[in-house]
Amino acid sequence: MKFSQHPIYTKRFCRNKQIVEPVKDNIWLIGDVHGCADEFEDICKRIYQRTPNAKIIQLGDLIDRGPHFLEVFNVVDTYDVEVCIGNHELNFLLEHYGFKKCNSKPRQASHDIFSTLNQDDQERVLKILNQSKNYIQILFDEGDDSFMPMECWFLSHSPIKQFEQIVVDETITNGWTYCARNQPYDESLLHSDDHFAHGHQHWNYTDIEEQIEEFKLAKRNAINIDGGCVYGGELIAYNICKNDFIKVKSKTTHFKY
16 A cells, blocks of 8 residues: 555545634644744743633644654643644654654654653554644634625645645645645735645744734735744744734754754
8 A cells, every 4th residue: 555545644634624703712823843842832831821712723843853752742732732734743654654664863763752652652642643634724703794705724734735726625635735845835826815824944934023014914825933943943823813923932953954
């Protein structure tokens, strides 16, 4: 069996649609964590201090390269974080189930740590990874005009391939579509009625304040929240309901290429 036909791809929850009232709700997105559990917990605490009714969604790449493995899953459980799958988790699962050989030293370190965990923790980690979403769709219900289309956000780890002309439906299940886009996208071709948020591209990151100002002026429809925390940058949290943000500076440079 080719791993492209494995249930990791074909039976993954392809999406999770949520309807929210932006006046009442606070949907916070967190960028690439990469094993930086201390910064991850710090930003979750700050989110709940600012908005106690917060819903937190982490946009993938929880693991590898940083100093912690199990600890990031503890933060997910403690703060009830919903997770989109990243390319590092997708590769971890494929390698764990024997569909792909691990050629990554940082991820091999993750496998080595995983092998030392007790059975309950191993099952908990696999459950979180296997239930993570390819993408999450958020629809804003303004509650004042049922004839107007709802504002729509697509949340995924990386910019969805071809999302300049996006057609997202129940049939799209290929994990790589949402995990591994390494090329820049053309902002001018983005569908003007939809918004996108992603991580994965720390090399393509623009300061979040500048992105928000461009978003307010309708100069961009996509927000990149991979601030490169593991590389000595920042962990970013972005509130799509209030256009607000929180930054946590990395405690150190955890990983260098």
